[in-house]
Amino acid sequence: xxxxxxxxxxxxxxxxxxxxxxxxxxxxxxxxxxxxxxxxxxxxxxxxxxxxxxxxxxxxxxxxxxxxxxxxxxxxxxxxxxxxxxxxxxxxxxxxxxxxxxxxxxxxxxxxxxxxxxxxxxxxxxxxxxxxxxxxxxxxxxxxxxxxxxxxxxxxxxxxxxxxxxxxxxxxxxxxxxxxxxxxxxxxxxxxxxxxxxxxxxxxxxxxxxxxxxxxxxxxxxxxxxxxxxxxxxxxxxxxxxxxxxxxxxxxxxxxxxxxxxxxxxxxxxxxxxxxxxxxxxxxxxxxxxxxxxxxxxxxxxxxxxxxxxxxxxxxxxxxxxxxxxxxxxxxxxxxxxxxxxxx
Numbered sequence: 423x424x425x426x427x428x429x430x431x432x433x434x435x436x437x438x439x440x441x442x443x444x445x446x447x448x449x450x451x452x453x454x455x456x457x458x459x460x461x462x463x464x465x466x467x468x469x470x471x472x473x474x475x476x477x478x479x480x481x482x483x484x485x486x487x488x489x490x491x492x493x494x495x496x497x498x499x500x501x502x503x504x505x506x507x508x509x510x511x512x513x514x515x516x517x518x519x520x521x522x523x524x525x526x527x528x529x530x531x532x533x534x535x536x537x538x539x540x541x542x543x544x545x546x547x548x549x550x551x552x553x554x555x556x557x558x559x560x561x562x563x564x565x566x567x568x569x570x571x572x573x574x575x576x577x578x579x580x581x582x583x584x585x586x587x588x589x590x591x592x593x594x595x596x597x598x599x600x601x602x603x604x605x606x607x608x609x610x611x612x613x614x615x616x617x618x619x620x621x622x623x624x625x626x627x628x629x630x631x632x633x634x635x636x637x638x639x640x641x642x643x644x645x646x647x648x649x650x651x652x653x654x655x656x657x658x659x660x661x662x663x664x665x666x667x668x669x670x671x672x673x674x675x676x677x678x679x680x681x682x683x684x685x686x687x688x689x690x691x692x693x694x695x696x697x698x699x700x701x702x703x704x705x706x707x708x709x710x711x712x713x714x715x716x717x718x719x720x721x722x723x724x725x726x727x728x729x730x731x732x733x734x735x736x737x738x739x740x741x742x743x744x745x746x747x748x749x750x751x752x753x754x755x756x757x758x759x760x761x762x763x764x765x766x
Contacts, residue, residue: 430722433458433492433516435483435507436499437470440521443700443707444496445474447715450706454719460486483507487514494543494722497521500592505530512541517722519715521548523593523601524736528744528761531737535762538733544721546728547736550699551602552609553713556677560668563675564610570672572611575646577603580663586652590628595650596620596636596750597743603666604746605731605739607638607646610668614738614763616641619755620746625653636746639755648746659685659692734762 432448434441437459445456458478461467471479480486487495487510494517497507505525511518518538524547525531538545551557564572579599589598608614615638624631632653638646654663664679684695695701700711721728741761749756 428453430454430493430517430719431458431491432456433460433486433489433495435460435486435495435497435511436503437461437466437474438498441496441498442470442474443711444498444519444715445470445476446702447700447707447711448496449474450708450712451716451719453723458486458489458492484510487511487516493517494519494718496548501597502526505534508534508545509537512537512543512545515542517543517718518545519548519718520546522550522736523597523740523743524733525740528737528741531740532761535733535737544718544726544728545733546718546721547731547733548714549602549605549731549736549739550710550714551606552731553717554677554679554698554710555713556679557606557666560666560675560677561610564668564670568672569668569670569674571643572613572668572670573644574669575607575611575644575667576649577607577647577666578649578651578663579603580649580651580654582654582658582660583652583656586632586654587626587628590626590630590632590652592629594622594630594634594747595632595652596634596648596746597740598650599652600634600636600648600650600746601739601743603646603648604636604638604742605735606666607648608738608742609731609735611640611644611646613640613644614760615639615646615742615745615758617755618742618745618749618758620750621753622750634746634750636743636749638742657691660694661696738762 459476460480460483497520501523617639620636622631623633634650636648660680666677682694682697700707745756745758
């Protein structure tokens with residue numbers, strides 16, 4: 423494939439909240455045009471068509487993928503559907519940006535990994551935290567040896583009830599949010615867990631428990647704790663209470679994503695505003711989502727495979743959280759067998 427110098431024509435499969443975020447971020451990029459959207463829900467599809475000013479709409483993703491004029495697609499559907507749609511998009515020769523988690527199981531992830539290797543288009547799983555400057559600077563500090571060998575990590579990624587409870591019939595906190603921190607712990611430490619021990623706490627009537635904790639053992643010389651709670655009080659001022667502490671033999675670092683630098687106090691109480699992930703500025707979405715999408719666009723233009731995160735790493739993160747859920751169900755530690763050990 424040669425470098426892509428013309429306008430990149432983009433489709434969005436799934437125009438719920440995150441599909442719209444992708445579309446609005448892409449709208450602000452020069453040389454990219456969102457020309458088609460897809461959703462099974464006719465009402466959501468019609469609303470998104472108006473809001474996003476996109477005329478070409480499809481109820482079936484297969485029809486969208488059949489459009490040969492489309493260069494790239496974002497897959498922002500429910501994660502249970504990722505596998506089927508990603509395989510179809512790769513087979514259709516599209517560049518594919520797939521939202522995390524990669525797929526619903528380790529087996530499905532590995533099939534997507536195999537398909538991505540054989541595909542003509544570029545492929546990346548959208549692990550947005552790897553494009554956060556705070557995280558990338560922390561990664562650099564660790565790689566430079568500034569805190570020594572990593573021995574302990576603790577991450578929390580907690581949500582107030584309002585956004586959290588909307589998700590608890592769709593995914594668990596560990597798979598929905600803990601997958602971010604499992605990925606970051608492996609990326610920052612350069613290690614893969616050897617054993618996982620997890621616990622769930624339920625206090626509502628949802629499909630999945632509100633609270634999930636997972637301890638990741640990295641042999642005998644490092645440990646990481648992943649904390650997820652989707653039931654914080656409604657009046658919690660943070661958008662997302664997220665922090666990652668990494669302790670090494672010679673120092674430590676803290677990535678604090680809870681404090682956004684802007685708090686608005688109104689009749690409902692104080693609430694921090696998102697200034698990092700996808701804030702709107704001058705009519706466009708900026709921040710980390712822009713970093714992520716523009717990186718993928720640049721890979722398409724330069725005909726380069728994305729390497730900030732590779733498919734095997736995204737698959738491994740799902741497998742770690744799948745193991746964590748197995749441990750939570752059994753109440754026992756579970757040995758982690760890296761499904762990607764033979765392929766990278």
